[in-house]
Amino acid sequence: MTTPGAPLLTFVHLTDTHLHPDPTFKGKRAWSPRPTAEAVIAHINALPHPVDFVLHTGDLGNDPLRAEHYIALRDVVFSPLRPPLYVIPGNHDHRVWLSAAFHPQHERPYYNFEVNGVQVVCLDTSLPYQPFGEIESEQMAWLEAICAAESHQPLIVALHHHPLSLHAEAMDSIGLRGGEALHQTLLRARYRLKCVLFGHIHEGVTMVRDGIVYASTFSTWYQSRTWHGQTGDFAKADLHHPGYTIVTLTADGGVMLKPVRVLTK
Amino acid sequence: MTSQDLTFIHLTDTHLYAVPTPGGFKSPDPQRTAQAVIQHINAQPFKFEFVLHTGDVVNDPTDPVRYAEAAALLATLRAPVHTIPGNHDQRDWLRAQFYPHSLTTYHQFEAGGVQFACLDTSVPNKPYGEVGAAQLAWLENICTGGGDQPLVVAMHHHPFKTGSEGMDGLVTLDGLAVHEVLRKAGARLKGVFFGHLHEHVILIRDGITYLSAPSTWFQLLAWPGQTGGFVMDERALPGYNIVTVGADGRLTVRAISVEVGA
Numbered sequence: 001m002t003t004p005g006a007p008l009l010t011f012v013h014l015t016d017t018h019l020h021p022d023p024t025f026k027g028k029r030a031w032s033p034r035p036t037a038e039a040v041i042a043h044i045n046a047l048p049h050p051v052d053f054v055l056h057t058g059d060l061g062n063d064p065l066r067a068e069h070y071i072a073l074r075d076v077v078f079s080p081l082r083p084p085l086y087v088i089p090g091n092h093d094h095r096v097w098l099s100a101a102f103h104p105q106h107e108r109p110y111y112n113f114e115v116n117g118v119q120v121v122c123l124d125t126s127l128p129y130q131p132f133g134e135i136e137s138e139q140m141a142w143l144e145a146i147c148a149a150e151s152h153q154p155l156i157v158a159l160h161h162h163p164l165s166l167h168a169e170a171m172d173s174i175g176l177r178g179g180e181a182l183h184q185t186l187l188r189a190r191y192r193l194k195c196v197l198f199g200h201i202h203e204g205v206t207m208v209r210d211g212i213v214y215a216s217t218f219s220t221w222y223q224s225r226t227w228h229g230q231t232g233d234f235a236k237a238d239l240h241h242p243g244y245t246i247v248t249l250t251a252d253g254g255v256m257l258k259p260v261r262v263l264t265k
Numbered sequence: 266m267t268s269q270d271l272t273f274i275h276l277t278d279t280h281l282y283a284v285p286t287p288g289g290f291k292s293p294d295p296q297r298t299a300q301a302v303i304q305h306i307n308a309q310p311f312k313f314e315f316v317l318h319t320g321d322v323v324n325d326p327t328d329p330v331r332y333a334e335a336a337a338l339l340a341t342l343r344a345p346v347h348t349i350p351g352n353h354d355q356r357d358w359l360r361a362q363f364y365p366h367s368l369t370t371y372h373q374f375e376a377g378g379v380q381f382a383c384l385d386t387s388v389p390n391k392p393y394g395e396v397g398a399a400q401l402a403w404l405e406n407i408c409t410g411g412g413d414q415p416l417v418v419a420m421h422h423h424p425f426k427t428g429s430e431g432m433d434g435l436v437t438l439d440g441l442a443v444h445e446v447l448r449k450a451g452a453r454l455k456g457v458f459f460g461h462l463h464e465h466v467i468l469i470r471d472g473i474t475y476l477s478a479p480s481t482w483f484q485l486l487a488w489p490g491q492t493g494g495f496v497m498d499e500r501a502l503p504g505y506n507i508v509t510v511g512a513d514g515r516l517t518v519r520a521i522s523v524e525v526g527a
Contacts, residue, residue: 007489047488167511205519205520206516207515208455208515208516209515211452211473213469226519227309227507227519241522255468259467259520261502
């Protein structure tokens with residue numbers, strides 16, 4: 001009676017690579033995002049099990065200045081990645097250039113796709129030149145239609161910004177505005193919604209509300225740190241090892257999330 | 266409902282007093298890694314009410330004095346510790362040391378308005394887990410009562426197989442029966458915390474979230490479809506979870522990794 005369902009789908013949740021076309025770019029940090037992103041990609045390629053796809057929840061680029069920068073990142077950094085890559089924009093991305101480089105077949109930065117009978121909904125919470133996020137009304141109507149549809153397909157939802165409060169002042173000021181409306185919409189699909197994946201916070205946090213699991217994963221560049229009741233500015237983590245999460249859906253409806261840290265030194 | 270948020274720490278599988286095997290599978294010194302994790306927890310800049318240890322406190326003890334020693338080591342945490350037995354524990358000795366007021370090796374307590382049901386999945390001298398009929402009835406009584414008081418459950422063994430051959434043999438044999446009982450708690454149940462796997466995973470099933478923490482000692486590498494014996498994950502770090510049960514009904518869990526200095 002304890003036989004697990006066979007894996008239906010296994011994918012990798014990756015986020016916040018913050019890549020720059022200049023491989024020596026360090027931003028405000030002491031190290032470049034390029035080598036750690038490459039180490040994570042190599043780590044994913046070396047996994048001992050099949051990976052159906054990789055889902056990148058945004059801030060793929062770190063404020064690129066030209067559309068060609070995304071082409072360069074695609075062709076140089078991400079081309080070694082073996083599984084297919086799906087991306088959504090973060091607050092440091094240019095959503096039109098990102099979409100054009102990585103999924104030109106979709107006319108909008110938000111879209112959905114299907115793998116092994118699982119529906120994956122990729123939201124665009126980015127707003128030009130704003131660190132916080134929002135789902136604009138046209139996209140919300142699109143999502144509402146998906147969540148209200150009569151379907152038994154397992155559903156995964158991905159977005160960049162954290163949709164629930166972390167009770168941490170600085171991080172909450174750049175979270176998703178309208179997270180309550182999003183949650184109420186997602187509740188309509190609760191019976192088939194497997195989990196909601198996000199990035200942005202550079203920290204591995206799992207939140208559960210009304211049976212819906214919202215899970216972030218680590219940045220591949222540097223980690224941040226929040227705690228319940230935190231006031232004032234952002235806090236740095238004491239360990240910056242990059243990471244990602246392996247997501248497995250089983251045929252019997254179960255989900256397993258496995259956060260992985262990649263030790264690069 | 267609770268009137269305020271409750272934060273606690275989840276750690277597991279300290280395996281104290283295990284004899285390290287240099288160069289091999291179990292090379293770290295378990296007291297040293299446990300102390301590094303304890304120091305990291307104590308340095309957190311926020312208040313936590315208690316520490317929940319989900320078993321394998323001591324590694325295969327032959328004398329009850331080991332639990333007095335383990336309690337002294339865990340008392341260096343700046344909050345009280347609640348424990349349950351793991352497969353490497355001697356459950357009666359553990360109970361006598363940590364919760365002597367309980368007549369059974371499973372027990373419950375309340376903190377910050379939240380009810381904690383602490384299961385004993387250990388089976389003497391067996392690596393797998395089992396809850397059994399009497400404990401299941403006790404759990405059912407908890408899950409069908411309690412009004413709207415938030416409920417958190419702790420258990421050592423994983424509740425169902427994760428698809429890795431080695432660990433699947435060490436599962437809670439009646440874990441799906443436990444799961445069916447837990448479903449009766451509905452929205453009261455905020456989460457289930459477990460250990461045993463020596464890796465950090467989150468299992469979601471029928472709206473119930475089960476979360477493990479890394480061991481404070483060494484980690485295992487497992488994946489669905491893995492066959493053969495156990496593989497040590499030499500590059501994975503010890504760690505723990507920071508858990509907040511919110512007055513708003515939400516659960517928030519932060520995964521923390523700890524680097525043990527050379």
